[in-house]
Each structure stands twice: as structure tokens, then as C-alpha cells.
Amino acid sequence: MSTLEQEIHTIGRQAREAGRSLARLTADQKNAILVAMADEILTRTPEILAANTLDTSAAEKAGLTSASIDRLRLTEKRIADMAAGIRQVASLNDPVGEILRCWTRPNGIEISKIRTPIGVIGIIYESRPNVTADAAVLCLKTGNAVILRGGSEALSSNLAIAGALQAGGARAGLPDGAVQLIPTKDREAVKIMAAMNQYMDVIIPRGGHSLIETVVSSARMPVIKHYDGVCHVYVDREADLKMATAILINGKCQRPGVCNAVETLLVHRDVVDPNFSEADEASWRTEYLDLILSLRIVGSLEEAVTHIETYGSHHSDAIISANTATAEEFLAAVDSATVYWNASTRFTDGGEFGFGAEIGISTDKLHARGPMGLEELTTYKYLIRGNGQVRP
Amino acid sequence: MSTLEQEIHTIGRQAREAGRSLARLTADQKNAILVAMADEILTRTPEILAANTLDTSAAEKAGLTSASIDRLRLTEKRIADMAAGIRQVASLNDPVGEILRCWTRPNGIEISKIRTPIGVIGIIYESRPNVTADAAVLCLKTGNAVILRGGSEALSSNLAIAGALQAGGARAGLPDGAVQLIPTKDREAVKIMAAMNQYMDVIIPRGGHSLIETVVSSARMPVIKHYDGVCHVYVDREADLKMATAILINGKCQRPGVCNAVETLLVHRDVVDPNFSEADEASWRTEYLDLILSLRIVGSLEEAVTHIETYGSHHSDAIISANTATAEEFLAAVDSATVYWNASTRFTDGGEFGFGAEIGISTDKLHARGPMGLEELTTYKYLIRGNGQVRP
Numbered sequence: 001m002s003t004l005e006q007e008i009h010t011i012g013r014q015a016r017e018a019g020r021s022l023a024r025l026t027a028d029q030k031n032a033i034l035v036a037m038a039d040e041i042l043t044r045t046p047e048i049l050a051a052n053t054l055d056t057s058a059a060e061k062a063g064l065t066s067a068s069i070d071r072l073r074l075t076e077k078r079i080a081d082m083a084a085g086i087r088q089v090a091s092l093n094d095p096v097g098e099i100l101r102c103w104t105r106p107n108g109i110e111i112s113k114i115r116t117p118i119g120v121i122g123i124i125y126e127s128r129p130n131v132t133a134d135a136a137v138l139c140l141k142t143g144n145a146v147i148l149r150g151g152s153e154a155l156s157s158n159l160a161i162a163g164a165l166q167a168g169g170a171r172a173g174l175p176d177g178a179v180q181l182i183p184t185k186d187r188e189a190v191k192i193m194a195a196m197n198q199y200m201d202v203i204i205p206r207g208g209h210s211l212i213e214t215v216v217s218s219a220r221m222p223v224i225k226h227y228d229g230v231c232h233v234y235v236d237r238e239a240d241l242k243m244a245t246a247i248l249i250n251g252k253c254q255r256p257g258v259c260n261a262v263e264t265l266l267v268h269r270d271v272v273d274p275n276f277s278e279a280d281e282a283s284w285r286t287e288y289l290d291l292i293l294s295l296r297i298v299g300s301l302e303e304a305v306t307h308i309e310t311y312g313s314h315h316s317d318a319i320i321s322a323n324t325a326t327a328e329e330f331l332a333a334v335d336s337a338t339v340y341w342n343a344s345t346r347f348t349d350g351g352e353f354g355f356g357a358e359i360g361i362s363t364d365k366l367h368a369r370g371p372m373g374l375e376e377l378t379t380y381k382y383l384i385r386g387n388g389q390v391r392p
Numbered sequence: 393m394s395t396l397e398q399e400i401h402t403i404g405r406q407a408r409e410a411g412r413s414l415a416r417l418t419a420d421q422k423n424a425i426l427v428a429m430a431d432e433i434l435t436r437t438p439e440i441l442a443a444n445t446l447d448t449s450a451a452e453k454a455g456l457t458s459a460s461i462d463r464l465r466l467t468e469k470r471i472a473d474m475a476a477g478i479r480q481v482a483s484l485n486d487p488v489g490e491i492l493r494c495w496t497r498p499n500g501i502e503i504s505k506i507r508t509p510i511g512v513i514g515i516i517y518e519s520r521p522n523v524t525a526d527a528a529v530l531c532l533k534t535g536n537a538v539i540l541r542g543g544s545e546a547l548s549s550n551l552a553i554a555g556a557l558q559a560g561g562a563r564a565g566l567p568d569g570a571v572q573l574i575p576t577k578d579r580e581a582v583k584i585m586a587a588m589n590q591y592m593d594v595i596i597p598r599g600g601h602s603l604i605e606t607v608v609s610s611a612r613m614p615v616i617k618h619y620d621g622v623c624h625v626y627v628d629r630e631a632d633l634k635m636a637t638a639i640l641i642n643g644k645c646q647r648p649g650v651c652n653a654v655e656t657l658l659v660h661r662d663v664v665d666p667n668f669s670e671a672d673e674a675s676w677r678t679e680y681l682d683l684i685l686s687l688r689i690v691g692s693l694e695e696a697v698t699h700i701e702t703y704g705s706h707h708s709d710a711i712i713s714a715n716t717a718t719a720e721e722f723l724a725a726v727d728s729a730t731v732y733w734n735a736s737t738r739f740t741d742g743g744e745f746g747f748g749a750e751i752g753i754s755t756d757k758l759h760a761r762g763p764m765g766l767e768e769l770t771t772y773k774y775l776i777r778g779n780g781q782v783r784p
Contacts, residue, residue, distance in 0.1 A: 109735050343782075353497075
């Protein structure tokens, strides 16, 4: 076993132990830890900004795209938002222990389905350092230990944020090992984490295809993938074109570097200026994450749906139409995590959904689809209470 | 691409197409198909029994264990139960389309979370041919296409059952390719299925460790594992010993060859005959599926829980105790799919839970845990209806 493997297994073992302690904390205890974390994040704003400057300067020198640098950059406002996000999570109901269903069978046994923590969650992400805080606090709120592995370009920022969470949390009773960050840029760490199913119950990769492929091919535990967003706006022949323009500009331009930004505009041929020309097939498959918009002209709702099912990534897709029947047909036919009628795809977000912060946007269909908030970080077990029943 | 790969990919492509048709069927249409399937299963009872005799005779000649042969054997009663199970599924509510939650955000967008089919489900199982019918009808009820791969020792029985389902279903409008069985004993077929993520959304292996390991290591899509059941009964010092005996006999002897049968008896030292001696550590980890019971004597509830967490498979575990506080502590502390107080572990079963037939008992924690019925065969999507909202 390599030194790196030993280090990461030690992190895993500590997380497993911490997970058992976390499962026994009350909601009040967990919330007190969260508030202490938020306080410490604010207190350490200067240190976090200084660490972030190291990362963004290095990224600029390395020639990263403007979209990537935007995702990496922290500001006082983004740090304040991070702390506010933590407080918001503290204010949410704790889903652990919730009785999801309870029923009695004819033989008298009483079956309860109750929400429980998953155990230990591994999260692998790129670029945005605020994910370090969002992921840690959502896992903590739901009684899970977390092992974080951020992008190598954000390591300084992530270490500063994780340090604040650990120090603040520890003062309020956070078990050792409950929030850990892999402190290395070594890419091998991802494979070691993915193989460590004795210590991790699920792994959540967020990022580019090659990262996710690495995780999928090495993982010994369930994976919840966060693939890219090739999101569409379809402007129907009966669209309010002023509304369509506002939604399109919002979806494409407000923050082009994120997964719920629009990549392709589909327009009904009756409402398109004939001077526009279509993008090619490669563009239709591309998540640009930049101020580039692919166009396709379609002759019907069915063509728009077929395009989305063929080239899209089943993330977020919208129809703009004043016709209810057309819109409802689109909502039923498009098999994406979030399907919109007359609203911007930028709302596919845990915060915008009212979930508090989010772990990410799952492009998988199992366990969690779309924005992953607190409930998606829990599992359940059945409790059966009887008085001597046996199976006939 | 090998001939086998081509054949299985053709099956996959047909299943994907069928899945799109199935998603558009109404509940009534699906139920009519189910009833026609049940009728045909009954009509073809003699053929199914004849095919099953081929399988059981071969199994006896091959020297399979009595537990394996019991699982393989069909009788008129088991076939009638199979048909009755299909009718029961037809009588259940269709979960597809159910609005799981609906809320409006302060900006006026309305978010609905609705249940949808998963798409195409692959199921790999061993021995029990009734799984062919159970799995197919649960997938059909939930609008999913299914690709079945049964045990090679049950191929004749499975082909007879699948043939009845297809013929009966077709008369009532079952889309071609909705229910397919891999018609070969070639073990390579499992790996080909597991790699076919363009056509299959999830793969569910039920069976021994080596089968599941093969699937886990080849799978390109989510896996819901059905590992073995090393289930425990813990007889507390305050147990009603007569009740404990009845539950233990039921758990161990009523049908020893199934995953919810008891493998290990934990007894508090105050209520054990000192002449008994403990089993060894290897036995504590073993799923015998036979009339063999491992014993361990413990000194406290905590020791019992630690034993279960260390040696168990997190499937089904019971405490027998007259003390409510002790029992509730056990229910909270044991992290298994189903945890019992004063009832037999044999109730871990979709039918006994009231789910209708079941796909199996998931030993995974994500998406589905414990008995998998209809709801566990669905996913969801979010529909968002607005009137021009954009993200500020």
C-alpha cells in the first residue's frame, strides 16, 4: 500500500468512526455546530480571500478560461453568501428520523420507514470552492461524515474553507474526522477514494467527463454522477417573443460558466429570422460554458423534443409558449431532471428550489435526480414491531 | 463485436424503444396487459411444469444442494401463486405520474416533483424461476422495459414463463421488446449487459457474491445489489423464551434457502444453557441457506449490536425482548435494511410488506433499501411552470 493510499485510508477510517458519532447527534447539536462554522467562515474572510488569490493568480498564469476563473474566484460577497447558506441550512428541518410511512399489516406487525443518514459520503468536485462549505454542511446536517476532494486549482481556497469549518465546528462538538479534505493535488487520490468501499457509502463526482469516467470505472460503491448540462430553450411558434428573449438572455448570459446555463436555442421556423443559420451537430452536443449559443430551427414540437432527447444531457430544458396544451405536451415528453415552461433554466439549483445549499445537480436517474439537497443525502430503514408474529 | 454482443445489443435497442412506448401507456392499458399475462401463465401451467422438470432433473443430476433445488422447483401451487401475484400487481395503484410534492417559490414559479418510469431495467438472478414473472410485471406496471437474465440452471423454466408473459401480453397491447429474456447460458452475457449503458438505466443483480462482483466490476450504469442475508436473532435476557423459540424456528427452518432466513443466534448469557458452545468467526460470516445455525453468546445489548454490525450483511436482524427501552435501543442502533422487535425476519419480503410481488431485497443503501416494490422501480422529474421568471 502506497503512502498516499495509507493516508487516504486513514481519512476513510476516521470518517467511518465519525459517521457513527454523527448519527447520534440531535438536530440542535448539529445546528449549533453549523452556526459555529458560519461564524468562523466570516471571521476568517481575510485568510480565505488571501488563499483564493493564490489560486486565481496561478490559474491566470496557467491560462485557464475566463469561465473557469469565474468559478474559482471568491469575493467578500461570495464568502458572506457561503456563511449565510450555512445558517440557512441550520434553520432547515433535520430530515433524519422522519417517519416516511407507517402501516400495520393484517397480521398485526407495524412497519415504519424512517429516514437515516447514509454514513460516509465522498464528494469530488472542480473549480468552485464554495462547494467545500455547501457539501460539508449538507452532509453534517444529515448526520453523514464527508470526505471532500476539490479541484487541484482550488486547493488553497479549499484548505482555508475546510480549516474554518473544522475549527468552528470543533468548538461546538463536531466529531473529529467528520469533515475532511484530501490535502493533495495528486490525481491518484481519486482512484484510491473510489475503491475504498469499506469506508465510503457513496461517491459523488461533479465535473468534466474525464473525471467522472475515472470515478465510474474505479468506483466500488454507488456513484451519483453530475455530468454536464447541455440545456435547451425551445421557442414555440406561439411564444411571447419578448418573454423568450428575456429567458434566453438570462439562461445564456447571466452566468455562462454553470451547468444550468443554456447551450442551444431551438426555434420554431415560423418565428425565426431566416438570415440565421444553424449550428452543426458537434455544437449541439457541446457544453460551451461560455458566451456561445448553438441554434437549431425546428418545424414542430416533436422535432424539438427529438432534438433534446438526442443531443441533450437530460439536465434542464425549457419551452416558451403561450399555448398550454403545447407546453404540457413538452413537459410530459421531455425526460430531463427539470423541465420548464416559461421560466429560465437557471432555476435548476438547490437554493432556488428552496433546499438551502446544494451538493450539486444529479444527472443520474437513481436515488437523486436534479438538485440534491438534504433529503437526497439520506437513506431509510424499516423498523418492524410485533408481538411474536411468525410467517405461516 | 461478437455475435452474442450483437444479439444482446439488439435486445437492448428493442428494450429502449419499448420503454418509450410503455411510458405512454395508461394505468388501465398496463393492467389489461397484466391480467392477460396472468391468464396465460395459468393456461400454460402444464408446459411450464414440463420445462421446470427438465431443469430440476438436470439440477439433481448435477448434484446441486437441496436448498438450490427447492428454489428452482415449481409446483402447480407456485405457478398459481405467480398468476395471483400478477393479478395483485394489476390491482395496485400505478405510481407513475404521482405528484410527490408541489410547491410555489416566492418568485411565483411552481415546482412539481412527479414520478416517472426509470426506462430500461436489467435484472440478473439465480435459481427461482418465479422471479421471471415477478420482475417482468413490476417493471411493466411502472412503465419500464425489462431485460431478464435468469440462472442457467432455470433457463427452460424461465423461457416458458417469459413466453407466456409475452404471448399473453401481446394480445392486450404489450409493446414488442418490453419483456425480454436473454436466451443463453453463456456467462459472457452478464458482462455484455452490464456494459450496455446506452440501452439500460440500471442493473439489479440478485445472487451470490461472484455474480454480483462480476456485475459491479463491469457495470457502466447504476447497480442495485442484492447481496446475501446473514440475518440475526438476538434473544435478550428479558425475552419471552417461548416467543423467542417460535421466532427462531420460523426464521431458520420455515424456508432455509432464502435470504431472510436466520443464520446466527445471539443469546444473552443469562438465558443460555451453558452446555452450548459458540460457532467460530468464519461461521458468523457465512450465509448457510441450510439447516445450520451459528451461535454466539453475548453479555449485553451493545455486544449484540457490535456483532451484527461486524459480521452481518445489514439485511434483517431481530431482537426478542419484553423490555421496550432495550428493544427501541436495538431498533435505533442496528443499521440494517429491516430491524425487528418480536417478529420473524422472514417478513422481509415485498409481499409481506404489502408491496405486491417484489424485485428483490436490496442490500444497498441508495435509491432502494430492503424489499423493492413498485415505488422503487420509478424515478422522478421536476416540472416548473412560470410566467416569464428569470434569475436575478
